[in-house]
Amino acid sequence: MKKYALYPGCVMPTEQYALEMSIREVLPLFDIELVDIKGFSCCGEPLKSVNQMLTLTLSARNLAIAEKEGLDVLTPCPICHLALSECKRILDTDPAMNERVNKFLQDEGLKYTGQANIVQTVDLLHNVIGIDKIKEKVKKPLKDLKVATHYGCHLFRPSEIGRPVDSENPQEMENILKAIGAKPIDYPEKIDCCGGLLTANLPESALTKTGQKLQKVQEKGFDVFIDVCPWCHRQYDAKQTKAGETVAAKLEVPVLYLSQLLGLSFGISKDKLGLDLNLSPVDKLNLGDK
């Protein structure tokens, strides 16, 4: 049994419940215990352009809390994962910054030492649990399901600071999907941005990016579109119809979290995986019905 502190971030517990539900169903099958810890705050990433010091301090604070419990951190949200990883890299290599940040943490009786490792769901499934273990759990192989994957930019960029997957040709999700019998196919737009982070300033452009990518996926005849990031999922799932309007297309692409599709192949019921919370036409899939 390996324990991880579940770092929920902001979007998952306030809006993207299905992500949390499916992760809590799937990971325990592999002897992973998710521990809820009191006191986690925002990762700090949204503040980076305004106050970097604050971002660093917030990230370090969260890591210090996990360290206190002696746990590694699982961050399902790639944006939080990036913030925490970048903080770890800076504090582990820059003693002066480490000292400055730890001074802020002192007030709460916390200390960042760099003990806690940070993993993301894809990383955990592919590199810690491993493909073979995933194969063993499959009850319902998703035979020949044509899958388009979407990693989300924060999972693979910037490559210099060390991300869980390759920045140009990520294949980890593909390997996982092959293990459950699905047929992931690379497509030229695979690593394109979802547009989500443009929402605040350029909402039209944000939706256009979403629409362009989904339109290509639909044209290529994929059965399902799989993502991991709650921000990206919001674009592709909840805003799919609106996104379609920006490219004058009627989009009907089922969009699922990776953990939801895995759950289905492991025989977990649809409601436990929160499939009824998806707003895209997931019923088209005809999966998970006994």
Next chain:
Amino acid sequence: MSNKIGVFVCHCGINIASSVDVKKLTEYAKTIDGVVVSKDYKYMCSDVGANIIKDSIKKHKLDGVVVACCSPRMHEHTFRGVVEAGGVNAFNLEIANIREQCSWAHDNKERSTKKAKALVRGAVAKAKLLEPLETSKINVTPEALVIGGGISGIQAALDLAEEGHKVYLVERNPSIGGRMAQLDKTFPTLDCSSCILTPKMMEVANHPNVELLTYSEVVGVEGSIGNYTVKIKKKARYVDMDKCTGCGDCIAACRLKDRIPSEFDEGMGKRSAIYMPFPQAIPLKCTVDAENCLMLTRGKCGTEPLCVEACEASAIDFKQKDEEIEVNVGAIVVATGYDLLDPASLYEYGYAQSDDVITSLQMERLISSSGPTVGEILRPSNGEKPKSITYILCVGSRDETQCTWCCRIGCMSALKHVYLLKEKLGDDVEINVCYTDIRSFGKGYEEFYRKIRGMKTNFFRGRPSEVRNVGDHLTIDIFDTTTNKLFEINTDLVVLVPALVPRVDAADFARLLRISQSPDGFLLEAHPKLRPIDTFTGGIFITGCCQGPKDIQDSVAQASGAAARAANILSKKELEAEPLISCVDEDLCSGCSTCISVCAYNAIELVKEDDKSHAKVNEALCMGCGACVASCPSGAMQQRGYKDKQLSPMIEESL
């Protein structure tokens, strides 16, 4: 033993003086036991500085000298000459390196002065214990080895042969010619590459002083400057070189005809298992590719090999074996060339995903009238003429994640292609060039660039983020930094201009020759400005792209330079041998042979005297690397000029 030491402190302009208090250091040196005179000067390596040393030697009857200056690598040789001229043995000189190891490394003047004092103190302690040494003479073998038969190696071999030296020219491939033979035209003059290269190939092959060893590799190098013994493996061609007439009947007959990707055509064309790389190959003989030939891989080729049947000269011999020969040479010129970065490793450029993404060298083969398409420009995916071609420069070059350096030929070769493609496909063909900076630095290059700029060509300044294969064509997103706009280019054929990288086996090769590599992997010159052709190993010189990317004109110029440097050695009857070599205290030596096992130069042997064995150093072979000294368990092995009894007091004093 010396007891009258002079200390001479150099300011090196402000290089030393800015962070070491040289006046204080000079005054301090006077107080060290054994020092009878101490002086400082702005540039001790100048004529005036040399005279200060020489005059002091005479005036104070010095028998040992310490110069506190730059690294011994820089000026030890200079100062040895000075003290020798002053009347002291050249090896009674000790350098205290207070520049690289002190002033350049520190900026706290007080503390670096303290360190400089310690260094000088140590140097004086050692200088007092130095012994005078005599140099001996070694004979020189007046023959040369040139490794690599590209344009650089050919030029070096020709120059040395013309000087009257016998030259062995070793080439790994079946033919000489190298990269230049693969090119169609050369920039900026658009000379036909083969037309200017083939005569040089003929000349070197027919020169009475040149022995051509093609399809051969250097597998062992022993000895040192003036006397190298080189082992060369002549790979089996499975063709009798004397009988083969180069008619090519066997090539046409081969069962694997047009089945094996041709290395010379960069995979754009196919060849047989028995082949000649290109029609102008020298020697004009066939070679059997042992990795693919059915006879050699399976022992069977139909009922009978068709090549044997077709060969009227009965030249094919499947029983041939690799052969190893040994040659003695006085100097070695290395001209092993470069590899291209494999663009498949850069996923974003789509090289692995589309047949219509090719390298510039592949394009060169398409343009060439002796190439696989006889000079027609056709898309590899469907064999049609492209209406739009896009060049991407700096693929992997000037990229901190790949190769940090500039390839120096990419811009010009792409501009050359623009001209040739417009000539072949008409003015209407759309050509896009995505560049970082156009570097047209050579003579006539900028003029050539200007000419191409006047032709109908789209230049985008920027690096494409990705090349996408969208079925019948390719799309490229590029942010043009001159207009600050994002463009989408739709194109039929993408040509990547990849980085030039060291040969894949450069590290092994460098180890074989005992020469160094720079951090980028290319072979390292002894000094980037003043000894750009020499290596740190005496008698071995580097030329062409094995030293770093360069164009043909620079490679040829450097080759002539390397030949001249090698001839410097070969034209002498004898050389002075380095006296700073190992010696054995025979009474202490137990004959354990540890030193023999670590000696890379085979310079030590075990001799038996009476009933006791001890090590003996061959002074002609010893290079003074010190490996045996470090490995000796009893301290019997010592290096002249660096004996334990000289180094220990030096360390003690410094600390």
